[in-house]
Amino acid sequence: MMRFTVVGGGAAGVLAAIHLRRHDPSAQITLIDASGRPGTGAAYGTSDPAHLLNVPAPRMSAWPDDPDHFCRWLNEHAVSTFEGFAPRLAYGR
Ligand SMILES: Cc1cc2nc3c(=O)[nH]c(=O)nc-3n(C[C@H](O)[C@H](O)[C@H](O)COP(=O)(O)OP(=O)(O)OC[C@H]3O[C@@H](n4cnc5c(N)ncnc54)[C@H](O)[C@@H]3O)c2cc1C
Structure with missing residues (x-):
């Protein structure tokens, strides 16, 4: 192991x-x-949902073989984006 x-x-x-x-x-x-x-x-680590990522959500997947993973997660958790940018705290979650 x-x-x-x-x-x-x-x-x-x-x-x-x-x-x-x-x-x-x-x-x-x-x-x-x-x-x-x-x-x-x-x-x-922010708690303010107005703090947005500086990279669009479609480019923030943690899985190179599943580039839509983060966007699916946002949809499943009903998290809104602003012009494609998600809240930082959502990525932390
Ligand atoms: C304000 C800000 C906004 C950003 N926005 C984006 C973005 O929108 N999109 C993007 O892709 N990137 C963004 N970045 C870049 C971001 O820093 C990287 O994407 C990534 O979060 C860096 O991760 P890291 O694990 O290297 O560092 P960090 O996230 O800083 O983590 C370091 C960790 O190490 C721990 N640590 C430190 N010293 C020790 C020790 N001696 N022993 C044990 N643990 C220790 C700390 O507690 C911390 O948890 C942003 C950076 C900042 C500062």
């Missing part, structure tokens, strides 16, 4: 961890983060 330790639980660390998990479901992955709120980091 492969073991991984990811230090830093912002977007990059969490996305690295989930890609490792998808690649090797049996891997043991430890995520170390100082914030207590893994996944949000500086960019997606």
